[in-house]
Amino acid sequence: MAFILIVDDSNTMRQMVQFTLSDAGHEVVEARDAAEAMEQVQLNKFDLVISDVNMPGMNGIDLVKEIRALPEYKFTPVLVLTTESEQEIKQRGRAAGAAGWIVKPFNPEVLLSVLGKVLG
Amino acid sequence: MGNPIKTPSFNRQQILVFAVVALLPWLWAVFLIPAWISGAALTASIIAIVVAPRLMPSASVGSNPPSAPDNRPGEDQRAIRRASRPLRLLLARWAGITQNSSSDLGETQGALLEVIEESETAVLSISKSFRSITSRSTQQIEYAMGLLQTTRGPGDVGSGDGDQGEMSLREYIRAYEVLLNLTIDRLRDFAKDCLQVLDKTAQAGTDENDENKVTQLRDRLRKLAEENHADAEQVRSDAVHLSGGMVLKNQRVTDVLKHINTTAQEIRRDVNHLIVAMQFQDITQQKLERLRGPLLSEIIKSLSSISDETRVLSKQLKMGVLPLPTAKDQGGDGAPVGRDDSSETADEAEGPRRRTYLGSKPKPISGDGEGNSVELF
Numbered sequence: 001m002a003f004i005l006i007v008d009d010s011n012t013m014r015q016m017v018q019f020t021l022s023d024a025g026h027e028v029v030e031a032r033d034a035a036e037a038m039e040q041v042q043l044n045k046f047d048l049v050i051s052d053v054n055m056p057g058m059n060g061i062d063l064v065k066e067i068r069a070l071p072e073y074k075f076t077p078v079l080v081l082t083t084e085s086e087q088e089i090k091q092r093g094r095a096a097g098a099a100g101w102i103v104k105p106f107n108p109e110v111l112l113s114v115l116g117k118v119l120g
Numbered sequence: 121m122g123n124p125i126k127t128p129s130f131n132r133q134q135i136l137v138f139a140v141v142a143l144l145p146w147l148w149a150v151f152l153i154p155a156w157i158s159g160a161a162l163t164a165s166i167i168a169i170v171v172a173p174r175l176m177p178s179a180s181v182g183s184n185p186p187s188a189p190d191n192r193p194g195e196d197q198r199a200i201r202r203a204s205r206p207l208r209l210l211l212a213r214w215a216g217i218t219q220n221s222s223s224d225l226g227e228t229q230g231a232l233l234e235v236i237e238e239s240e241t242a243v244l245s246i247s248k249s250f251r252s253i254t255s256r257s258t259q260q261i262e263y264a265m266g267l268l269q270t271t272r273g274p275g276d277v278g279s280g281d282g283d284q285g286e287m288s289l290r291e292y293i294r295a296y297e298v299l300l301n302l303t304i305d306r307l308r309d310f311a312k313d314c315l316q317v318l319d320k321t322a323q324a325g326t327d328e329n330d331e332n333k334v335t336q337l338r339d340r341l342r343k344l345a346e347e348n349h350a351d352a353e354q355v356r357s358d359a360v361h362l363s364g365g366m367v368l369k370n371q372r373v374t375d376v377l378k379h380i381n382t383t384a385q386e387i388r389r390d391v392n393h394l395i396v397a398m399q400f401q402d403i404t405q406q407k408l409e410r411l412r413g414p415l416l417s418e419i420i421k422s423l424s425s426i427s428d429e430t431r432v433l434s435k436q437l438k439m440g441v442l443p444l445p446t447a448k449d450q451g452g453d454g455a456p457v458g459r460d461d462s463s464e465t466a467d468e469a470e471g472p473r474r475r476t477y478l479g480s481k482p483k484p485i486s487g488d489g490e491g492n493s494v495e496l497f
Contacts, residue, residue: 012247012399013399016247054478093497100497105397105400107392107396117496
């Protein structure tokens, strides 16, 4: 069981991810945008962060950079869950420090399998 | 169209030439007539040359360059108004259409926002209900599985070390059967022992009176032991029959459990497909936001600007005051007048929490309900 932060401005997406992860026994905290996510990562120590890219305010890739800049999150896996599938943007995510890229719509089994891999 | 009738028209240079030619006879006559008559005639001619062009109507000087604006301005403006009337009507219609279109697009934008919000609410509601249903069905399955698949048995039978170990219903039935057989065997052995004791007692008896009593007692006990033995055999037989039935029923329970388990796995797969399908809302929302935001806002801004400019131009035409075209207008950069103001309004209409998009349009949801690609770095 892992402690996971979900960052997405879409209520439905947050609910779908939360549903999938909670059902698998993980504890989940939600954030609507990058600002809320930064507040959460400073309050808690998560085992994994899953973030969208296209959000109001700071985008997901910049959020990954911000999280990576925190000493306690230097090695915490951050997954990007987005509709974006262009290689150039994926490379930007990778350069920012993302551990993986999942294109929406996600399959719950695939998401849980990826989680298993990144969480070791 | 027929050829228009051409009327002779002259410019000033031609009139001057005609005047000079007309004056030439006077040069001959100057020696024949009195000087004052020649002077008067020459003065009159010069005056005519100077004044005539000024008194000529503008229509008769068709090939002349345009006269100055202050030259009969009232007639010019009336002519412009007459000529531009169809244009003004067209511009008025255009202004009306652009204004209406802009208004309609604004309503479309609002409707799109409503669709996005309503679909989000609907999906959230469906998701919550669905989650509740799946949670309850999972609980029911787990409860049924727990009730049917495992049963708490006696600890001394389960593990042999006094621990309250879990055993299946089949194992429990078998253990119970063994216990029952042991009890029956003990009862039978006890009956045998009783009979043996009575036999020995009868053999040891000396008194005739005692022997009779012992014999009666022995017969009663023998009868009881035989009945006990028969009952024990009947119990054993019933127990075997009962445990056989229970084993059969247990087999059926196991089959039902397998079916429940298969159904649970199918439900799980359906749930996964539904989770994928319900993500349509987010993907549709992103597509509609892209349409609503940059595209519709830009069209609304452009239409509003065109409407405003057309109205101003129509008004100027009506007044007969046409602005001279500027280099910017002729260059045609397409930047409408008042664009900054309208863009502010459009931005406000889009709401405060608009997403910024980095790249491509979202991919459509595949028909098989499977998710898209995954890449681990």
